[in-house]
Amino acid sequence: MTQIEKQYIDLYNAHHGLIEKPCAALLNEARQKAFPLFEALGFPVKSNEDYKYTQVQDYFAPDYGLNLNRLPIPVNPYEVFRCDVPNLSTVLYFMVNDSFYQKESVKPVLPEGVIAGSLNEIAQSHPELISKYYNQIANNEKDGSVAFNTTFVQDGFVLYVPKNVIVERPIQLVNILRGDVDFMVNRRLLIILEDGAQAKLLICDHTMDKVNFLATQVAEIFVGDNAVFDYYELEENSTNTTRVASTYVSQGKNSNTLINGITLHNGKTRNNIHVTLSGEYAEANVIGMAIADQEQHVDNHTYIDHAVPNCHSNELYKYVLNDSATGVFAGRILVRKDAQKTTAFQSNKNICATREAKMYTKPQLEIYADDVKCSHGATVGQLDENALFYLRSRGISAPEARMLLMFAFTHDVIENIRLESLKDRLKHLVEKRFRGELSKCSGCSVCQ
Amino acid sequence: MLEIKNLHANINGKEILRGLNLTVRPGEVHAIMGPNGAGKSTLSSVLAGNPVFDVTEGSVNFYGKDLLALSPEDRSREGLFLSFQYPVEIPGVSMVNFMRAAINEHRKYKGLDPISATDFLKLMREKRDVVELDNKLANRSVNEGFSGGEKKRNEIFQMAMLEPRLSILDETDSGLDIDALRIVSNGVNKLKSADNATIVITHYQRLLDYIKPDFVHVLYKGQIVKSAGPELALELEEKGYDWIKKELGE
């Protein structure tokens, strides 16, 4: 343990009563179990092989404000916020920092039985439902940043879709970071699709202010037998924002997921994605992309656990790095002894457009079954000089030609999106990003 | 319109063009023939401005401008067009976006507004017909999955779209069957006028039956070693290049 951990341990010891007071009992029970784990583990450091290129511990060193008192943040997102992904006719929710934003007059229409809203409130109104799932698959024992989140989290978002209910309209959760001083937020997501349920959730991350933010997030996603879930996370944070997120997905028999993570703009980002295929014939599509420049840092760590036979996983990650940006991709696939007839494909392709940009990529296949089809491939390259010359020879300027090629490179990631309107919107946003028109959080009218 | 004087060019320190001279006037068709490795594609690439080649000596004047001082994109905007011997596949860039970007950059250079969506589609349709290019191909990524013949037709389609003043066709005929050859040559002939010129690089007389050259040059070891009228192509077809080497005292 270092001084960095000590400041949070002291904070917890001095103020855990304050943290617990507004919170549901089951959040506090989990918190009390997680705290000693955090004390023992500390924050992840580079000597940990899984964090080799991202010293998460350093991210927690600065002095951040925390809203332990749950003071309302003076902002009405419905009024000030113009999201970059509008007109999707989504069912829209907001989180301002780590509080779910409640507005009485806005009552979204969702099918009968579906529950969506504040984790802290739903944990109090439906404790028997939430206790079955909350903190059940987040790995507090292994990762100190997860134990930290469980220790300090006070609210978040819940989506519960009962058996065989199909939510046609995409649900959108916009996370807004807002603050006058450097600020830390700890968010939690809990998503439960019972057997045969279907839903699509789009999460957009935005920063509204110029101060430094540190956001931790832990998501637990339960996808029942035959359920279908699309999960899109689109990060458009400021360069002063650090994101440390862990997503745990558990899939039942014959279920199907799309776990899509796009870092369009950020400061420093670490995403852990852990998918467990625990029912036969389950399929997971884990797709991601990062566009980074300046000093931006994007580290995606995926882990797909083929625990049972006949499952399929398909993974595609692409990075476009400019300036002195750093990209990290580590893709671990575990095929357990009994998981025969597994098919698992992984591809990571990257462009370093400058000499200073750095990409670290590491596939990691652990296969203990003998009748499987697995493949992986990773490339790091520059833009194709021949293609660049070909475009220029037709009169297209060098920067425009580069833009076209970078855009083309991201094409298959975007094609994997299963929401047409989001696909079109993303093409537009990616193009804007490459043109340098997304250099700050463009979704917020207040910081324009 | 084009005056090449004593052109020398290297790749990776190896000299490929060794003092090449050539003059082309509006309305003319020049054929350049020569054995493999002579430097024909190098000449086209150097004229189009491929940065992998270093020009070490000589000058190229194009309509009064120092061509070698222009970027590849400006050469194109000035009216130079290269039909590549090996057109490049660019997955993810659609033909439509590619051509729209090219047309608009050309227009911007001339001080014109971007082309309207309807005019652009009309232009695409019109020019596609020139080379009988399938609409399906025009909706795909640039050259991706095109057959050899389709790639060459696509080059001439782009030429038709951009209406260059000087076109260099680098072995546009190789790999074409007789039908495709006819379509491609017809396309080239339709685009010919008294104001533009064509340089045809080929190994075969059969293309020159369709695109009639005014001059035939032999490029050998990085130089134009012989120039004559169309009859030279027939002679080369018949006798190969050995007699030329003999003439050169090799």
Ligand SMILES: Nc1ncnc2c1ncn2[C@@H]1O[C@H](COP(=O)(O)OP(=O)(O)O)[C@@H](O)[C@H]1O
């Ligand atoms: N990219 C390259 N790198 C190295 N050598 C090259 C390259 N391109 C062409 N050359 C060399 O330049 C010479 C001329 O090639 P090229 O211009 O393609 O000939 P041609 O088109 O007349 O067949 C050949 O010896 C070839 O090996």
Ligand SMILES: [Mg+2]
């Ligand atoms: Mg050649």
